[in-house]
Amino acid sequence: MWVIFKLPSPPAPLPTGVGRQAAPVVFSPLPLGEGPGVRGNISPTLHHYPLFHQHHINHSSITHTGNPQMSIHWNQYNATCFHDELIQDSGEPRLAAAALCNYLSSLTDEELKKRKNAAELAILVMGITFTVYSEGTNIDRAWPFDIIPRIISKKEWERTEAGLVQRMTALNMFIQDLYSEQRIIKDGLFPIELLQNSKNFRPQCVGIRPPHRTWAHICGSDLVRDRDGTLYVLEDNLRVPSGVSYMLENRSVMKRTFPELFENQNIQPVDDYPSKLFDMLASISPRTEERPQVVVLTPGIYNSAYFEHSYLAQNMGAELVEGPDLVVGDNDCVYMRDIQGLKRVDVIYRRVDDLFLDPEVFESDSLLGVRGLMRAWRKGKVALANAPGAGVADDKVVYSYVPDIIKYYLDQDPIIPNVETYRCLDPKQRSHVLANLDKMVVKPANESGGYGMLVGPHASTEEHAKFAELIQNDPRNYIAQPALTLSTVPTLCDDHVEPRHVDLRPFILQSDSTYVTMGGLTRVALRKGSLVVNSSQGGGSKDTWIINTEDP
Amino acid sequence: MLSRVAKNIYWLARYLERAEDTARMVNVNTHLLLDLPTIGRTFGWEPMITIMGSNKLFYELHQEHTEDNVMNFLLDDSRNSSSIHSSLAQARENMRTTREIFPKEAWEQLNNLYLFVKEEEANGLTKSNRYDFLKQVILGCQQFTGILMGAMSHDAAYNFFLLGSYLERADMTSRTLDVRSANLFSQGSEESNIKLSPFYNIQWMSVLKSLTAYQMYRQHVRTRVKGADVLKFLLQDHEFPRSVFFCLGMVENRLSGLPKNDSPRRTLSHLQRQVQAANVRELAYQGLHKFIDDLQIGFGEVHKQIAGNYFGEVVG
Numbered sequence: 085m086w087v088i089f090k091l092p093s094p095p096a097p098l099p100t101g102v103g104r105q106a107a108p109v110v111f112s113p114l115p116l117g118e119g120p121g122v123r124g125n126i127s128p129t130l131h132h133y134p135l136f137h138q139h140h141i142n143h144s145s146i147t148h149t150g151n152p153q154m155s156i157h158w159n160q161y162n163a164t165c166f167h168d169e170l171i172q173d174s175g176e177p178r179l180a181a182a183a184l185c186n187y188l189s190s191l192t193d194e195e196l197k198k199r200k201n202a203a204e205l206a207i208l209v210m211g212i213t214f215t216v217y218s219e220g221t222n223i224d225r226a227w228p229f230d231i232i233p234r235i236i237s238k239k240e241w242e243r244t245e246a247g248l249v250q251r252m253t254a255l256n257m258f259i260q261d262l263y264s265e266q267r268i269i270k271d272g273l274f275p276i277e278l279l280q281n282s283k284n285f286r287p288q289c290v291g292i293r294p295p296h297r298t299w300a301h302i303c304g305s306d307l308v309r310d311r312d313g314t315l316y317v318l319e320d321n322l323r324v325p326s327g328v329s330y331m332l333e334n335r336s337v338m339k340r341t342f343p344e345l346f347e348n349q350n351i352q353p354v355d356d357y358p359s360k361l362f363d364m365l366a367s368i369s370p371r372t373e374e375r376p377q378v379v380v381l382t383p384g385i386y387n388s389a390y391f392e393h394s395y396l397a398q399n400m401g402a403e404l405v406e407g408p409d410l411v412v413g414d415n416d417c418v419y420m421r422d423i424q425g426l427k428r429v430d431v432i433y434r435r436v437d438d439l440f441l442d443p444e445v446f447e448s449d450s451l452l453g454v455r456g457l458m459r460a461w462r463k464g465k466v467a468l469a470n471a472p473g474a475g476v477a478d479d480k481v482v483y484s485y486v487p488d489i490i491k492y493y494l495d496q497d498p499i500i501p502n503v504e505t506y507r508c509l510d511p512k513q514r515s516h517v518l519a520n521l522d523k524m525v526v527k528p529a530n531e532s533g534g535y536g537m538l539v540g541p542h543a544s545t546e547e548h549a550k551f552a553e554l555i556q557n558d559p560r561n562y563i564a565q566p567a568l569t570l571s572t573v574p575t576l577c578d579d580h581v582e583p584r585h586v587d588l589r590p591f592i593l594q595s596d597s598t599y600v601t602m603g604g605l606t607r608v609a610l611r612k613g614s615l616v617v618n619s620s621q622g623g624g625s626k627d628t629w630i631i632n633t634e635d636p
Numbered sequence: 637m638l639s640r641v642a643k644n645i646y647w648l649a650r651y652l653e654r655a656e657d658t659a660r661m662v663n664v665n666t667h668l669l670l671d672l673p674t675i676g677r678t679f680g681w682e683p684m685i686t687i688m689g690s691n692k693l694f695y696e697l698h699q700e701h702t703e704d705n706v707m708n709f710l711l712d713d714s715r716n717s718s719s720i721h722s723s724l725a726q727a728r729e730n731m732r733t734t735r736e737i738f739p740k741e742a743w744e745q746l747n748n749l750y751l752f753v754k755e756e757e758a759n760g761l762t763k764s765n766r767y768d769f770l771k772q773v774i775l776g777c778q779q780f781t782g783i784l785m786g787a788m789s790h791d792a793a794y795n796f797f798l799l800g801s802y803l804e805r806a807d808m809t810s811r812t813l814d815v816r817s818a819n820l821f822s823q824g825s826e827e828s829n830i831k832l833s834p835f836y837n838i839q840w841m842s843v844l845k846s847l848t849a850y851q852m853y854r855q856h857v858r859t860r861v862k863g864a865d866v867l868k869f870l871l872q873d874h875e876f877p878r879s880v881f882f883c884l885g886m887v888e889n890r891l892s893g894l895p896k897n898d899s900p901r902r903t904l905s906h907l908q909r910q911v912q913a914a915n916v917r918e919l920a921y922q923g924l925h926k927f928i929d930d931l932q933i934g935f936g937e938v939h940k941q942i943a944g945n946y947f948g949e950v951v952g
Contacts, residue, residue, distance in 0.1 A: 208751065209744050209747065209748055210740075210744055384733075385729075385732060385733050390732075394732075394733075394735045394736050395735075395736075397736040398735060398736030398737075398740075402736075403637075403638060403641075404641075404736050405638060406640065408640070409638050409639070409640055420638060421638065421639045421640070421948060422637060422638060422639065423637055423638075423639055423642050423792065423894065423895065423896075423946040424895045424896070
């Protein structure tokens with residue numbers, strides 16, 4: 085017997101459309117604002133709709149000027165003590181954010197909640213996670229995400245982009261100089277003591293000239309905006325910066341959650357990062373193969389950025405390898421252990437810290453690295469990105485010299501300014517810092533992830549005393565900056581929006597040419613008033629939209 | 637491809653197949669037990685533990701093979717590395733380290749399935765919700781293999797996935813046959829059994845059903861369900877994808893696409909001949925247990941050779 089089967093039904097729909105389904109049923113029967121005159125003419129069964137609206141109005145203690153049942157009221161949003169990225173002091177949205185703000189305030193409470201849930205579900209289903217140390221077996225946490233994006237106009241972004249290219253170019257020239265002639269030291273601009281005490285200067289790298297003289301191929305610079313609207317560079321991460329995969333995933337979650345916003349606006353895409361990364365890595369290959377063997381070297385699944393390592397390997401079509409997968413042969417070439425035998429590796433995008441890279445040269449008990457890797461790199465048989473030793477320039481004391489570095493190598497003024505920075509090594513600056521600890525943010529020179537720092541205005545007297553002692557004991561290791569009033573972006577808190585502080589981490593790729601991501605990763609301090617945006621310390625993230633407002 | 641990756645994919649496949657097969661087995665046997673009279677029945681919850689080869693561990697953890705204990709053990713006990721929960725957790729863990737190899741939607745599917753099981757496993761323990769719970773597990777596994785079949789290049793990685801799946805499946809089929817037949821054939825001659833026990837037939841049917849083979853058996857064997865025919869179908873059929881012969885063929889077939897395949901292929905042809913040459917009608921009454929033991933030693937040999945040739949493991 086022949087049976088005609090129904091076409092198989094599709095699997096559970098993506099969360100995308102969920103929010104829209106309820107709208108027509110509940111709210112569309114009557115356009116808002118129609119008065120009792122109209123109501124008199126309609127059938128009794130529909131009466132509860134307008135009544136429902138009125139009911140809502142009567143019980144609300146605040147006077148609304150907008151539509152009463154809408155959940156986001158921009159006129160109640162108050163971020164006037166800060167520079168807000170979306171809303172001006174007048175309460176009006178900024179030009180690039182107008183379409184988004186209007187759209188959001190057209191959503192009902194219910195719909196907004198549904199979008200938020202849909203985004204959270206998407207994150208769970210897509211398995212976007214980050215790992216927190218010492219959580220026993222439950223090491224994977226869903227990525228905290230806020231659905232209201234941060235928006236920057238394309239015009240402003242173009243200037244920022246130029247500033248980042250300038251900065252990276254100068255920093256790479258600086259690193260190359262430190263590992264060769266050290267002109268900048270001889271010319272008296274950079275004190276040799278700083279180099280001698282640098283935790284990230286690798287004497288093993290002196291004399292090496294990597295392809296294109298590039299040491300820091302991948303950089304994540306943190307940008308912050310102060311009360312007056314100026315964008316500053318807060319720090320440069322030149323070792324193994326992470327976060328770019330979250331930038332990409334945030335975008336894909338947003339496309340699932342608010343497809344209609346992407347249809348109607350000119351939001352610049354970010355998706356080409358993995359292919360740009362691959363091209364950059366291929367460009368430093370020691371062999372001129374058509375498709376060089378590029379691998380991503382990860383410390384393994386217990387690393388907090390493992391998700392990202394895997395994500396990037398997947399999207400570049402590269403192998404994701406761990407130290408024990410690689411071996412250096414007698415000919416100083418690097419090979420990976422393949423099911424067919426040994427296979428030559430050309431480029432290693434390493435996400436393992438310098439000191440664990442090669443037990444032959446650095447930490448001798450490292451299980452994460454590959455014995456002989458430095459030998460292979462020195463002989464030019466394999467490319468490493470970022471090059472070992474590149475971290476010498478992401479020292480926070482070195483940071484304070486970057487404007488001079490740009491001037492020295494490029495003879496240009498920095499396009500993006502540094503945050504004013506006091507070097508505790510300098511006795512005069514140190515006493516200023518110690519006298520004003522309650523207004524300062526104090527950072528150790530070589531920590532990342534927001535560890536070991538003091539946020540003066542928020543810290544206790546005991547903490548001030550503790551840091552005063554730390555600084556006096558090891559002044560080289562500390563810098564201080566005036567506490568900035570970081571800019572804010574409206575963030576969904578329960579059923580309304582509140583300002584929350586954000587920063588921005590764009591990613592820069594450099595070898596024979598330079599590429600900057602369109603925007604970057606916006607990190608947000610989800611706790612009210614908090615300035616700490618690191619995901620390991622209660623931060624979340626937002627999608628970042630570069631919008632071209634000049635197109636028709 | 638990397639040896640480590642090949643190994644993880646192979647194990648991912650084995651764990652996933654194990655979860656699916658366990659779900660099928662539990663589902664069918666739960667239903668069977670509803671049909672059997674409680675007094676004097678020769679089949680209970682214990683054989684499922686035996687099929688999984690977990691008697692020792694089970695009795696370390698539990699005193700009696702009650703329904704609750706057995707279900708808890710097979711479905712959600714993390715101390716049992718073959719429980720559905722553990723199998724899926726390990727499958728997911730293996731995939732987490734090889735994510736970049738698979739299509740993204742495959743990861744989403746497995747992650748989803750794992751989260752579902754974690755969330756809902758309490759339901760699997762109650763009789764009324766168990767069927768739905770297990771059905772979701774089975775479907776979830778099937779969707780995963782479907783995604784790979786339709787969205788992944790049939791490359792070395794896919795070969796390792798199928799190697800793991802079919803070797804595990806051959807193993808699970810042979811285990812089911814071993815345990816359930818021992819129980820059923822021991823009751824005397826086939827004809828007398830049929831006369832004596834109205835439940836004899838439905839028990840053989842349940843063997844077929846737990847390997848999702850009932851319908852195909854009816855279509856292809858075209859006789860009523862008889863023990864020896866069932867055995868023959870599940871051991872020797874060339875077309876049914878859960879018969880031991882078919883599974884071995886698939887393993888062989890996938891190996892042929894991989895380098896350095898001489899030794900495991902030799903072992904496989906030997907095993908295939910062994911299965912094909914078996915006189916099932918005789919085996920049913922004598923020597924089945926020994927026969928299946930030999931097969932399982934053979935499966936173990938194939939596994940060792942795969943591990944030695946591709947995963948860089950020392951063959952012990």
